[in-house]
Amino acid sequence: MDRLQATVFVVDDDVSVREGLDSLFRSVGYAVSAFASVREFALLRRPDMPSCLVLDVRMPGPSGIDFQAELAGLNDPIPIIFLTGHGDVPMAVRAIKAGAVEFLLKPFREQDLLDAVRVAIEKDEVRRRDEAALAELKARFVTLTAREKEVLAFVAQGRLNKQIAADLGLSEVTVKVHRGQVMRKMGAATLAELIRLADLISGKGQAVR
Incomplete structure (x- = not known):
């Protein structure tokens, strides 16, 4: 300090x-x-x-x-x-x-x-x-498309790609592409990190240290 x-x-x-x-x-x-x-x-x-x-x-x-x-x-x-x-x-x-x-x-x-x-x-x-970290995270979230936000919401619920594909009427390959874009835009290296970031945005997670 x-x-x-x-x-x-x-x-x-x-x-x-x-x-x-x-x-x-x-x-x-x-x-x-x-x-x-x-x-x-x-x-x-x-x-x-x-x-x-x-x-x-x-x-x-x-x-x-x-x-x-x-x-x-x-x-x-x-x-x-x-x-x-x-x-x-x-x-x-x-x-x-x-x-x-x-x-x-x-x-x-x-x-x-x-x-x-x-x-x-x-x-x-x-x-x-x-x-500051949460504000940056929310700024990244804003860059997601409407479809990417839908995919993120399902991922945060623990849904599998094939389940998300069925829910959204998409192919599993398309869901994988959307999820990859979401991870890139949100700065998540792993699925677990993406879920944690989604929880932070929703107010369910612990603040980033």
Whole structure:
């Protein structure tokens, strides 16, 4: 990971905390943007690069927990690390179950926070790679003809060439030609890989790593 290409966003109403975190993250090479409230952060047009959010739990206005739920409702996947000055186990459990990377109690060890940020940035990088791979796969799918898409759908169901030929009223040789074209266009080297790619497009498969 190139830390110069990753940004840590900090939201905390305590200016001394914001300044301290800004200094800490910059000292290890991250870009940092700090805000006094979730509303200030929400107005930001974030750069398209790996990032994470270090978020205070209790602040004037919406709490960090409330903002986590708001981001989830907007399908905003930015990884979140919570900081709090109050030990609240139920709140921590709620935050972690909702997808938070970490829930740290102030005062925290700087290394614990840096480790959490590293994990969060890596998580965001993986998500971005997966989304890019899926977008490329969908772009390949668009290049298939209507007949090739039909053949792919049958292949994904585990149908044999002769069965597909009977279903579509084609010769088995013609089905083999279509399947070969589908594999070439989709970038699949084997039948098993083609089936996996078809599942990815349909949302049934696991993201490409």
